[in-house]
Amino acid sequence: MFDLKPITPDAIPRALDKAERYRLLNEPSDAESICLDILRIDPENQKALVAMLLAVTDQFEGFTADASRAQGVLHRLRDEYQRTYYAGIISERKAKARLRLRGLRRFPGGDELL
Numbered sequence: 001m002f003d004l005k006p007i008t009p010d011a012i013p014r015a016l017d018k019a020e021r022y023r024l025l026n027e028p029s030d031a032e033s034i035c036l037d038i039l040r041i042d043p044e045n046q047k048a049l050v051a052m053l054l055a056v057t058d059q060f061e062g063f064t065a066d067a068s069r070a071q072g073v074l075h076r077l078r079d080e081y082q083r084t085y086y087a088g089i090i091s092e093r094k095a096k097a098r099l100r101l102r103g104l105r106r107f108p109g110g111d112e113l114l
Contacts, residue, residue: 007037012045019051028058049076053086060097067094 004104007015015034022031035052038045051075070090077083 005043009041012038012042012048014049016051019048019055023051023055023058025041026053026058031055031058044076044078046078046082048072050082050086053077054089057090059100060093 004034005037015038019031019034019038022028022034029048032052035055036049039052042048053070054060056070056073057067074086074090075081
């Protein structure tokens with residue numbers, strides 16, 4: 001087995017591109033792993049924190065959606081607008097995950113309720 005080399009500060013922009021690519025390929029756990037590598041050497045990297053938050057929320061599934069990891073990343077964002085914006089993203093993705101699990105239920109009279 002071989003030893004993995006740690007990421008270097010010069011490689012961060014390429015690593016962020018790869019994290020985004022893995023998200024787009026629906027591989028959010030791989031994107032999250034790349035972000036963790038970046039954050040080990042640059043703990044305050046705002047782009048990596050945003051990519052990580054999105055990768056974590058990409059993994060929400062139904063009622064098992066654990067927003068606590070995403071909330072932990074959210075609190076590390078410096079910009080108040082970004083914190084507010086991404087708090088909304090977390091809530092929206094958690095709700096969508098729950099809806100995917102439950103679906104819409106039809107009730108007598110044709111009304112659709114969640």
